Every structure is written in C-alpha cells, then in structure tokens.
Amino acid sequence: MSLKFINKLKNEQKRVVGLGFPSISTNFGDFPIDIAAEIGCEIHLIKAIKEFLKLHKEFDFKLILTEQDSKVLNVFELKWKEIKDDLEDFKFQTKKGNLLQLKSDLRIECRFIVVETTWRMKPGTNQLSKQIFDALGSKLHEELKRLYPKPGIVGEAYPVKVPKDSDLHKSEGIEQIIFVVSPNMNPSRPDPVSLEKAKELLKKTYDSILNAFWELTNGQEYRSITTIKDNVQEVSAFDILMKSASKPSSKISPESSRRTPSKVGSGGWNNVLLPYCQKPEMFPKSEVYYYDNEFVIIFDKYPKAKNHLLVIPRKQIDNIGELKKQNLELVRALKEKGQWVIEKMKQENPKLFFRMGFHAVPSLRQLHMHVISQDFISPSLKNKKHWNSFTTEFFIDVEEIERILEKQGEVKFNKAYYEDLLKSPLKCHLCDAKSIKFIPDLKKHLEEHWNES
DNA sequence: GTTCTAGAAC
DNA sequence: GTTCTAGAAC
Numbered sequence: 007m008s009l010k011f012i013n014k015l016k017n018e019q020k021r022v023v024g025l026g027f028p029s030i031s032t033n034f035g036d037f038p039i040d041i042a043a044e045i046g047c048e049i050h051l052i053k054a055i056k057e058f059l060k061l062h063k064e065f066d067f068k069l070i071l072t073e074q075d076s077k078v079l080n081v082f083e084l085k086w087k088e089i090k091d092d093l094e095d096f097k098f099q100t101k102k103g104n105l106l107q108l109k110s111d112l113r114i115e116c117r118f119i120v121v122e123t124t125w126r127m128k129p130g131t132n133q134l135s136k137q138i139f140d141a142l143g144s145k146l147h148e149e150l151k152r153l154y155p156k157p158g159i160v161g162e163a164y165p166v167k168v169p170k171d172s173d174l175h176k177s178e179g180i181e182q183i184i185f186v187v188s189p190n191m192n193p194s195r196p197d198p199v200s201l202e203k204a205k206e207l208l209k210k211t212y213d214s215i216l217n218a219f220w221e222l223t224n225g226q227e228y229r230s231i232t233t234i235k236d237n238v239q240e241v242s243a244f245d246i247l248m249k250s251a252s253k254p255s256s257k258i259s260p261e262s263s264r265r266t267p268s269k270v271g272s273g274g275w276n277n278v279l280l281p282y283c284q285k286p287e288m289f290p291k292s293e294v295y296y297y298d299n300e301f302v303i304i305f306d307k308y309p310k311a312k313n314h315l316l317v318i319p320r321k322q323i324d325n326i327g328e329l330k331k332q333n334l335e336l337v338r339a340l341k342e343k344g345q346w347v348i349e350k351m352k353q354e355n356p357k358l359f360f361r362m363g364f365h366a367v368p369s370l371r372q373l374h375m376h377v378i379s380q381d382f383i384s385p386s387l388k389n390k391k392h393w394n395s396f397t398t399e400f401f402i403d404v405e406e407i408e409r410i411l412e413k414q415g416e417v418k419f420n421k422a423y424y425e426d427l428l429k430s431p432l433k434c435h436l437c438d439a440k441s442i443k444f445i446p447d448l449k450k451h452l453e454e455h456w457n458e459s
Numbered sequence: 460g461t462t463c464t465a466g467a468a469c
Numbered sequence: 470g471t472t473c474t475a476g477a478a479c
Contacts, residue, residue, distance in 0.1 A: 087479095092461090275460055275479070308460075369460050388461090389474075444473070 023067045024116035025219045026105050028134060029078050030211050031122075031188045031204070047208060048085045054212035055086075059093045062220060064290035070116055071100045072108065092278060106137055109178045117181045118165075118222065120215050122188045125158045127151070130188075138183065141174055150185070158187040160199075161210035163218040184218050186211050278307075279372040283320040301343050306376070308386035310396060313351045313358055313379040317343045323373040326364050326407060331415040334408065341404045344377045351379070357459055363403040365395055366424035375404060380435065381456050389445060391428045397435040398427045 032047060055069060073079055079100040086098060101112055105121075108114045121138050124130050127150045129139040139146060146166065154164050164185040168175045175181060189207035191198055199207065282289065282304050286297035289304075295315060296303040306314040317340050323329070329337065344362040352358060358379040368374070378396060387393065394400060410417050432442045436455050442448045 091479095278460075386461095391475095446472085 023065075023118075023223050024070055024108075024114065025067065025118045025120070025184075025215075026070045026072050026108050026114075026116035027120035027184075027215060028105060028122070029071060029073055029082065030120075030186065030215075031190075031208055032078060047205070048082045049089075050205065050209040051082065051212050052085050052089055054209060054216055055098050056089065056091075056093065057213075058216045058220070059097055064292055065220070065223075067219075067223070068096060069098045070108065070114060071098070072103055072105045073100075074102065074104065076102045092275065105134060106141070106174065106178065106180075115179045117179060118184060118219055119180055119182075120163075120184045120186060123158065123164075123185045125160070125187050127154060127158055127164070127185065142169070142172060145169055158185075160187050160189050161207045161214060162187060163211075163214035165218050165222055182222060184215055184222075186215060276369060276371050279304075279316070279318060279370050279374060283318060283322070283372060286320075295347070296343075300339070303343065303347055306378075309378075309384050310387045310392055311379045311382045311384050312355070313360070313377075314384070315347055315351075315377045316374040317347065317362075317377060318372060318374045324371050325368055325373055326402075326417045327419075328373070329407070329411060329417055331411055334411050337404065337408055337411065340375050341408075344375055344404065347377050351377075357456075361396075361401070361403060363401050364407060366400050366402055366419050366427075367421055376401075382435075382452050383449075383456055387445075387449070390430075390432060393432060393445070393448065394428045394430050397433070398430055400424050400427045 029048075029051070051071075071079065071082055079102060083100050086100075090098075101108070101114065103111050105119055108116055108119075121135050122130050122132055123135055128147075129135045149166055150164070153166065158164060164187075165182050166185060167182050168180050170176075188211055189199055189204040191201065191204050282294065282302045286294050286302045292305070293307075294302060294304050297320075300320055302318045302320055304316050304318065306316055319336060319340065321336075323333075323336075341362065348360045348362070351360070358381065360377060360379050362375055362377045364373075364375055376396070382393070382396070407417060432445070432448050434442065434448070434451060434455075439451060442451060
C-alpha cells in the first residue's frame with residue numbers, strides 16, 4: 007500500500023517538459039485547414055514528430071498541439087493515428103484552447119510555446135502573435151532586435167526568454183517562446199511561395215521547432231543558423247539537402263527485409279524485438295539493460311511484474327520451434343545470462359524471486375526468454391491471458407526446454423492445446439485460495455501475498 | 460504485443 | 470449504471 011503511494015507521489019513530482027504549439031501556417035488564408043488536409047499539410051508535422059520521438063525516446067516531454075478550432079485538431083489527430091506506429095501517445099496530444107492559457111484553463115504546463123511571426127520579427131497576421139506582443143510589450147521587441155538583428159528566415163526558429171516578472175511566466179509557467187517565420191502562400195502578403203516550396207518549408211519549420219526545443223531543454227543555447235553564417239542562401243539550401251538526404255527511417259534494412267512476411271497482420275507489431283538485436287546500442291539504458299555480441303537483455307515494455315526482462319539471442323531465431331539439439335549450448339547460455347540478471351535484481355530487492363522461461367506460443371518474433379519476478383504486481387497485467395501465460399503450463403521453464411531438446415532434439419508443441427490454457431479459470435500461483443473470478447480481485451490477492459512476504 | 464469497444468454479466 | 474470479457478483492429 008505505502009509503496010504504491012510513494013510511487014504515485016514520484017510520478018506526480020516528475021516534471022515533464024512541455025512544448026505547446028499551434029498548427030503552423032494553417033490559419034488566416036495561408037493554408038485554410040480544408041485545403042491543408044487535402045494537400046497533406048499535417049503529414050509534415052507528424053513526420054517531424056515521429057522522427058523526433060524515435061530519436062529521443064528517453065526524453066521525458068510532451069508536445070501539445072493547441073488550436074481554438076477542433077476541426078483543425080481533428081485533421082492532425084486522424085493523421086497521427088494513421089502513422090504513429092508504436093509511439094507513445096501521451097508525448098503528442100492535441101488540445102482545444104488558447105496556447106497562452108494552457109495552465110490556467112487546462113492545467114497543462116508548457117515551459118516552451120511556439121508563436122508565428124513575420125520576417126521582421128513583428129506581430130504576424132494571427133491573433134496569437136498579437137496577443138504575445140501585447141502581453142510582453144516593448145521588452146519583447148527590444149530583446150528580439152538584440153538577439154536577431156537580421157531579418158528572420160522562413161523555416162527557422164528563434165527562441166526568446168520570457169521575463170520572469172511577466173504574468174505569462176508567473177501564472178502560466180511559460181519560460182521561453184520559440185518564434186518561427188512560417189511559410190506564406192497568401193499572395194497579398196510579402197514573399198508568397200509556391201505550394202511545393204511551402205510544403206517543404208513547413209517540414210523545415212517543424213524540424214526547427216523540435217530541434218530548438220531539444221537543445222533548449224538540454225541546456226544548450228539554441229543558435230539559429232542565421233546567427234552563425236552570413237550566407238543565408240547557401241546554408242538554407244545545404245540544410246534542406248542534408249535533411250532530405252539523411253532520412254533512412256522509411257528505408258528497410260536488408261537484414262529485416264530478408265525476413266519472411268509476417269503471418270499476423272501487416273502492422274509489424276510482432277517484429278518489435280528485432281531492432282534490439284540489430285542495433286542494441288541505439289536504445290537508452292531505460293530499455294536495454296545489457297548487451298554483448300551474442301545477447302541483448304531488455305526490460306519488457308509492458309512488465310507483468312515488478313521485474314520483467316527479456317533475454318534475447320542476437321542471432322536470428324524466430325522461436326523455440328526452430329531450436330535443434332545443436333542449440334542446447336545457446337539455451338544454456340541464455341539460462342546463464344538469466345541467472346546473472348536475477349542476481350542483479352535480487353541485490354536491488356531481496357524479497358523478489360524469479361522464474362525464467364518461454365511462452366509455448368509466443369506473440370512476438372525472435373526467440374526471447376522471460377525473466378520475471380513472481381509477485382505479478384504491475385499495472386500492465388490486465389487480463390486473463392496475461393495471467394495464464396505466466397502461471398499455467400503455457401509458461402515453460404528454461405530447464406524444461408533443455409530436457410526436451412536433449413530427449414527429442416526439437417521442441418514441437420500442440421498450439422491449440424496451449425492456447426486453450428490461456429482461457430483457464432484464474433488461480434493463484436502461490437496458494438490454494440478458491441479460484442478467483444476477476445482480475446481486480448486477483449490483483450488485490452497478489453498485493454496481500456506481497457505484503458505478507 | 461496493446462487498444463478499443465460492444466455487449467454480457469453483475 | 471458500472472464492471473468485465475472477448476474479439477477485431479492496429
């Protein structure tokens with residue numbers, strides 16, 4: 007009970023860095039939202055966010071797209087759902103409201119917000135920038151002039167600190183404003199650009215915003231390229247070229263394309279373990295616990311107990327069904343790595359005890375051995391299938407796999423039989439308590455066991 | 460693997 | 470009315 011409370015407190019204290027921003031360029035006739043959606047404007051934001059999220063998985067932040075018009079937000083939400091893959095939802099949210107009153111109206115604190123401006127760094131044609139310049143008065147004009155004496159460039163981001171004594175800082179918690187000069191297609195305003203050019207610049211604008219956000223939150227002074235180089239034309243072109251050239255995200259590596267097509271769906275969710283084998287060094291410590299040339303040990307993304315890790319051989323092996331007698335050595339090595347992890351975990355919490363083994367019918371591709379503590383106390387344990395997959399015969403201890411390989415030289419299971427086990431009535435794995443009907447009751451029961459231990 | 464949701468069970 | 474399950478979609 008008390009542990010739960012402490013954890014709750016910890017979560018509340020953790021301050022997630024927020025960035026609030028509007029839908030760039032879709033207001034006031036530049037890109038009316040209907041047209042914007044039609045030509046796929048929102049895709050540029052979503053793409054930029056996706057790349058950013060993949061790059062900075064360990065970074066605790068949230069991106070809040072805020073507009074007064076829910077129609078605008080819907081367009082972005084739909085596109086996000088369409089292409090977000092397995093990215094965490096809470097990191098990108100859309101909120102109807104006023105960007106300057108996120109905290110007072112919606113209790114969402116954003117230390118950074120994005121506001122559109124003109125190349126002269128003056129209030130643009132939209133309401134938000136007028137409000138900002140009104141709120142901060144001449145101080146803002148002076149600061150902008152001092153920091154950015156040259157004309158602003160479309161697609162670039164220009165951060166400015168919000169005075170600590172201003173209402174914006176005091177009551178809304180806004181510490182910096184990232185100004186951007188957004189692409190303009192409106193022929194009645196200066197320098198209108200073509201549709202193709204505008205789309206390209208839109209992506210650049212979103213990239214600049216996210217870059218500035220990243221660098222500001224990591225203590226580096228964000229420097230717009232205009233303050234570094236004089237030859238603006240050259241730098242911009244080079245910048246665009248670099249960005250389009252270094253976009254390997256959509257390409258499929260030869261390694262993964264060699265795989266036979268997935269039997270289950272096409273979304274690729276069952277392939278999520280592969281990148282850990284191919285490039286474990288790419289992942290933060292919060293995901294990859296350990297790796298060497300042969301094995302990777304990761305934290306299960308949805309742990310079903312206080313400690314739940316996966317020990318994975320890096321060599322391509324789909325599942326236990328592919329194992330042969332000559333793989334006995336590999337299985338023993340997996341067991342050894344598992345024992346090593348268990349020792350480590352026990353040092354942290356001596357109360358824990360573990361089992362290590364395999365699911366008879368795994369959902370994810372690539373052989374993986376579960377190392378899981380037997381408390382089964384975790385918010386991610388939600389249903390009967392979760393429970394039965396670790397507490398019935400469906401869970402096969404690594405020693406059992408060893409025995410089967412020694413005796414029979416291969417591991418062949420009756421899939422239907424094991425899948426039926428997942429539907430068994432709930433039963434406590436520790437005591438003979440009368441069978442428990444519902445998961446919430448089981449979870450309470452498990453808490454009791456934990457508190458008694 | 461999870462999330463979403465309709466409809467059954469309470 | 471609310472809780473819970475199970476199946477489809479992703």
